[in-house]
Amino acid sequence: MSPDAPVDVDTLLDELYALPLEQFVVARTAASKRIKASGDAVGAERVGRLPKPTVAAWVVNQVAREHPEEVAALVAIGDELRDATEDRDRSRITALDRLRRERAEALVGTVRKAGEVAGRAVSASAVDRLAETLTAAVMDPDAGAVVQAGRLSQALQHVGFGIVDEGGEPADVVTLHVVGDDGALGPARKGRRGSGSGKAGGGTKAGGDGSGAEPEPPEAEEPDPLAEAERAVEETAAEVDRLEAARDEADARAREASDAVGQVEDDLGRIEDELARLADERDEARARLEAARAAQDEAQSGLEAADDALEAAEERAAEARKARRAARRR
Incomplete structure (x- = not known):
C-alpha cells in the first residue's frame, strides 16, 4: 500500500499543543497515525511518545500563543543581558533586569487578572509556574526558543546551575522542529561514531630441506573472509x-x-x-x-x-x- 500524502509535521505539532489539555492524548495518537501513514515511521514514533503537558506547561504554551509579541520581547531581553554581561556593563545589566521584571510582571499580571487561559481557569500555583518559566526563557536561549514555540511538556525554572523542570530535574529544552527535505520530525541531536579495530597476521619462519636447517612448519590455513563476515x-x-x-x-x-x-x-x-x-x-x-x-x-x-x-x-x-x-x- 502506497503512503499517503506528506504531512506538515511542524503545523501538526502546533495544532496539537494548542488544543485543550484533555484532548492532547487522543490528538497525539491521531497525529502519530497520520504521520505513519505518510511514510514517516520514525517521526510517527517520536510524536507518539511526546509527553502530555502538565497543567502549568499547558498554561505557558497557551500564553505564548496568545501573547507572542510580549514573550518575544522578554526573550530578546535575555540576548541583551548576555551581551551586557559579556561586556561587564553593570548599569546596562541593572536597567535590563529591571525591564525584564516589569515586562514579566505585566504579562503574568494580565493572566492573573483574567483568571483563565483559553477558557480554562488558572490556579495561583500555575500562575507562579508561568512567572518562573518566563524568567527561565530570559535567562537561557534554548529555554526561550522552546517557550516561544509553545511546546513545553513541563514548566521551567532557572536555578544556579541552569534550567530545571517541575520535578527539579535538569530540563531538556531542545525544540522539536522539522528537519531534512523529507519533513521528518526530530530534535537536533549529536550522533556518536563507533570505532573498529583490525587484526594483523604474523610473518613466516624460514624452513629447511633436511640438510641441517630447521624444518619449515606447515603453512597456516588462510581464514575465509566470507565466513568471518x-x-x-x-x-x-x-x-x-x-x-x-x-x-x-x-x-x-x-x-x-x-x-x-x-x-x-x-x-x-x-x-x-x-x-x-x-x-x-x-x-x-x-x-x-x-x-x-x-x-x-x-x-x-x-x-x-x-x-x-x-x-x-x-x-x-x-x-x-x-x-x-x-x-x-x-
Whole structure:
C-alpha cells in the first residue's frame, strides 16, 4: 500500500499543543497515525511518545500563543543581558533586569487578572509556574526558543546551575522542529561514531630441506573472509535483536507510566477546576453573608428605635390618663 500524502509535521505539532489539555492524548495518537501513514515511521514514533503537558506547561504554551509579541520581547531581553554581561556593563545589566521584571510582571499580571487561559481557569500555583518559566526563557536561549514555540511538556525554572523542570530535574529544552527535505520530525541531536579495530597476521619462519636447517612448519590455513563476515553479521544481528527487545520493553513501561501520569494530571486539572469553582462560590457566599449581616444590623437598629418610640408613647399615654383622673376630681 502506497503512503499517503506528506504531512506538515511542524503545523501538526502546533495544532496539537494548542488544543485543550484533555484532548492532547487522543490528538497525539491521531497525529502519530497520520504521520505513519505518510511514510514517516520514525517521526510517527517520536510524536507518539511526546509527553502530555502538565497543567502549568499547558498554561505557558497557551500564553505564548496568545501573547507572542510580549514573550518575544522578554526573550530578546535575555540576548541583551548576555551581551551586557559579556561586556561587564553593570548599569546596562541593572536597567535590563529591571525591564525584564516589569515586562514579566505585566504579562503574568494580565493572566492573573483574567483568571483563565483559553477558557480554562488558572490556579495561583500555575500562575507562579508561568512567572518562573518566563524568567527561565530570559535567562537561557534554548529555554526561550522552546517557550516561544509553545511546546513545553513541563514548566521551567532557572536555578544556579541552569534550567530545571517541575520535578527539579535538569530540563531538556531542545525544540522539536522539522528537519531534512523529507519533513521528518526530530530534535537536533549529536550522533556518536563507533570505532573498529583490525587484526594483523604474523610473518613466516624460514624452513629447511633436511640438510641441517630447521624444518619449515606447515603453512597456516588462510581464514575465509566470507565466513568471518557472516559470523560477524550473525553476532551483531543477535545483539541488535536483544537490544531491540529490551528497548521495546522499556518503551512499553514508559508509555504505561506516561498514561498514568496523564490520568493523574487530568484528575489534578479537574480538581483545580473544581477548586476554582468552589472559590467563586465561596466569594459569592461571603458577599451574601456580608449583605445579610448589614441587613440584620439595620433591622436591629430599626427594632431598637421602635422600642424607644413605643416606650415614649406608653409614657405619654400614662401621663394623659393621669391628667384625665385629675380633671375628673375637680
